[in-house]
Amino acid sequence: MGRIVLEKVTKSFGDVNVIPPLDLAIEDGEFVVFVGPSGCGKSTLLRLIAGLEDVTSGRITIDGRDATELPPAKRGLAMVFQSYALYPHMSVRKNISFPLKMAGLDPAERNKRVEAAAKVLNLTDYLDRRPGQLSGGQRQRVAIGRAIVREPAAFLFDEPLSNLDAALRVNMRLEISELHNSLETTMIYVTHDQVEAMTMADKIVVLRAGHIEQVGSPLELYRNPRNLFVAGFIGSPRMNFISGAEAAKHEAATIGIRPEHLAISKTEGIWKGTVGVSEHLGSDTFLHVHARELTQEPITVRSDGEIDIYHGDTVFLSPQEDKVHRFNQEGLRLS
Amino acid sequence: MATQHSKSAARFMISPAVLLLLGWMLIPLSLTLYFSFLRYNLLMPGTEEWAGLLNYRFFLTDPAFFDAIWNTLLLVGGVLVITVVGGVLLALLLDQPFWGQGIVRILVIAPFFVMPTVSALVWKNMFMNPVNGLFAFLAKAVGLEPFDFLAHAPLSSIILIVAWGWLPFATLILLTALQSLDSEQLEAAEMDGASWMSRFFYIMLPHLARAITVVILIQTIFLLSVFAEILVTTNGGPGTATTNLTFLVYAQSLLQFDVGAGSAGGVVAIILANIVAIFLMRMIGKNLDA
Numbered sequence: 287m288g289r290i291v292l293e294k295v296t297k298s299f300g301d302v303n304v305i306p307p308l309d310l311a312i313e314d315g316e317f318v319v320f321v322g323p324s325g326c327g328k329s330t331l332l333r334l335i336a337g338l339e340d341v342t343s344g345r346i347t348i349d350g351r352d353a354t355e356l357p358p359a360k361r362g363l364a365m366v367f368q369s370y371a372l373y374p375h376m377s378v379r380k381n382i383s384f385p386l387k388m389a390g391l392d393p394a395e396r397n398k399r400v401e402a403a404a405k406v407l408n409l410t411d412y413l414d415r416r417p418g419q420l421s422g423g424q425r426q427r428v429a430i431g432r433a434i435v436r437e438p439a440a441f442l443f444d445e446p447l448s449n450l451d452a453a454l455r456v457n458m459r460l461e462i463s464e465l466h467n468s469l470e471t472t473m474i475y476v477t478h479d480q481v482e483a484m485t486m487a488d489k490i491v492v493l494r495a496g497h498i499e500q501v502g503s504p505l506e507l508y509r510n511p512r513n514l515f516v517a518g519f520i521g522s523p524r525m526n527f528i529s530g531a532e533a534a535k536h537e538a539a540t541i542g543i544r545p546e547h548l549a550i551s552k553t554e555g556i557w558k559g560t561v562g563v564s565e566h567l568g569s570d571t572f573l574h575v576h577a578r579e580l581t582q583e584p585i586t587v588r589s590d591g592e593i594d595i596y597h598g599d600t601v602f603l604s605p606q607e608d609k610v611h612r613f614n615q616e617g618l619r620l621s
Numbered sequence: 622m623a624t625q626h627s628k629s630a631a632r633f634m635i636s637p638a639v640l641l642l643l644g645w646m647l648i649p650l651s652l653t654l655y656f657s658f659l660r661y662n663l664l665m666p667g668t669e670e671w672a673g674l675l676n677y678r679f680f681l682t683d684p685a686f687f688d689a690i691w692n693t694l695l696l697v698g699g700v701l702v703i704t705v706v707g708g709v710l711l712a713l714l715l716d717q718p719f720w721g722q723g724i725v726r727i728l729v730i731a732p733f734f735v736m737p738t739v740s741a742l743v744w745k746n747m748f749m750n751p752v753n754g755l756f757a758f759l760a761k762a763v764g765l766e767p768f769d770f771l772a773h774a775p776l777s778s779i780i781l782i783v784a785w786g787w788l789p790f791a792t793l794i795l796l797t798a799l800q801s802l803d804s805e806q807l808e809a810a811e812m813d814g815a816s817w818m819s820r821f822f823y824i825m826l827p828h829l830a831r832a833i834t835v836v837i838l839i840q841t842i843f844l845l846s847v848f849a850e851i852l853v854t855t856n857g858g859p860g861t862a863t864t865n866l867t868f869l870v871y872a873q874s875l876l877q878f879d880v881g882a883g884s885a886g887g888v889v890a891i892i893l894a895n896i897v898a899i900f901l902m903r904m905i906g907k908n909l910d911a
């Protein structure tokens with residue numbers, strides 16, 4: 287069980303209001319990702335849920351029980367920190383069994399659970415090492431191990447992959463997703479990386495300056511971003527925005543079109559431009575096309591990996607009409 | 622090639638410093654050793670002659686010698702216990718956010734800058750004096766008999782005085798160590814259900830182990846040679862109650878003008894200090910490995 291509900295939760299540090307009143311419901315078994323730029327209050331929100339910070343006002347309930355005033359240990363949640371926060375002077379075994387020891391379990395039971403967790407996380411061979419003797423990925427796994435032995439109502443992750451290299455990050459992403467599938471426990475995951483959000487989440491919560499900009503499944507956010515911020519934040523490469531005369535043709539203040547929804551041609555099309563930088567990834571090519579009549583920013587286009595277009599070529603772009611996003615003066619979506 | 626070359630160049634260039642240090646250490650040490658084998662009394666100049674191990678026999682069979690060793694160990698041990706325990710507690714206290722934190726932290730280090738002679742005199746005359754002292758005044762205020770600290774508990778009083786001087790040092794080192802503890806570790810422990818006491822014993826204390834080791838090692842070196850506090854308060858007495866090894870060497874060579882016996886005592890003190898150092902390194906030195 288792990289249904290977490292925030293009602294009108296606010297948080298201020300002194301005079302600085304970091305979280306304005308915020309409502310959010312997290313269903314049991316869901317994988318929820320909080321995503322937003324650095325400093326938008328993701329960690330603060332997670333720490334409020336964990337109980338490491340006290341709410342300034344509002345209510346937090348966990349499984350229907352009011353947890354607003356409960357100390358962290360009583361909330362039945364486990365957290366994986368960005369720095370892993372392993373206990374450096376304890377072996378991996380002792381690290382993982384620490385919460386069990388604090389809960390007063392007898393050594394035999396502790397050992398059984400530690401061995402089980404180590405098996406799931408491929409840590410069996412490392413149980414007697416110190417954290418300092420492990421690689422980044424292994425430390426990450428120990429931190430997760432310390433969380434799962436407690437059998438918490440929900441897991442909280444604060445940017446757990448940001449200290450790993452790119453290849454390992456992809457691996458750990460899969461492992462955490464698999465862990466979620468097998469445990470079926472609620473997980474709340476904080477990241478500033480929209481790729482992690484898109485690939486892992488059941489439900490994404492996009493935050494900006496403590497505000498929830500939009501909540502929805504990855505594809506909902508991708509297809510129907512509620513405003514310019516979400517549209518620009520979700521999707522990689524970023525959505526192209528065009529305002530002015532071209533947008534007015536669509537009866538909008540700004541229109542947005544994703545790089546993958548633009549067709550490129552050397553001979554015909556709607557918008558004319560010159561190719562600037564092109565990034566060849568093998569599977570895809572990202573072309574940055576300058577079309578000064580439309581916008582000062584280069585327009586990013588995603589096309590075939592083996593396309594035959596180079597720097598300086600004149601090209602034509604054609605948006606797929608049904609994939610054009612329209613936004614009004616306030617940046618809100620026009621349907 | 623390049624590194625080989627720069628290595629010998631480096632050796633050549635640090636050699637003056639090394640030689641100077643060697644001379645600095647070796648000459649006094651050799652002279653002490655040499656004197657310790659002489660019959661050398663300042664009252665009878667010109668009569669120096671080879672004495673063999675006589676000085677050592679004289680020093681080691683002196684009943685004051687065993688008192689001195691015992692007093693030295695009590696003094697070092699007592700001060701270490703007070704400063705480490707007190708230092709940890711003070712560091713925990715000063716680590717809490719409170720108003721005027723900066724000034725309090727500076728004030729805490731102040732005793733360290735007071736000269737040992739001065740602090741001992743202040744303690745002796747202004748606090749512990751059975752007639753004029755503050756403690757006597759307080760005792761009289763609540764109707765108790767004033768206690769003559771330096772007469773009835775001389776060694777404990779000196780331990781107190783020395784510990785007062787070293788407490789800031791321990792506090793400061795332990796406070797810096799405490800501040801370098803990753804707060805996420807404490808938060809993780811809190812989420813793991815650890816009470817404050819468990820967090821202290823399982824997280825903070827192990828984190829402080831290295832700093833405590835440093836405090837113990839450095840303080841031991843200095844505490845083995847405490848002298849000024851004894852000289853200005855009790856002069857080693859009553860009897861030999863507060864005579865430590867350093868003071869005994871001083872008493873032998875300067876009060877009794879016997880440089881030979883004093884030097885022998887000095888050599889014995891060096892050997893004992895090294896024994897203590899070896900013991901310490903065996904016991905707690907592993908904490909210094911990263």
Ligand SMILES: Nc1ncnc2c1ncn2[C@@H]1O[C@H](COP(=O)(O)OP(=O)(O)O)[C@@H](O)[C@H]1O
Pocket residue numbers: 299302304322323324325326327328329330331
């Ligand atoms: N303990 C604190 N005291 C004062 N301000 C804080 C504290 N913790 C966070 N903040 C502020 O709150 C805002 C949100 O921080 P945080 O939740 O860490 O952002 P994120 O995790 O999204 O990068 C930041 O502007 C930060 O400066």
Ligand SMILES: [Mg+2]
Pocket residue numbers: 328329330445
């Ligand atoms: Mg953060």
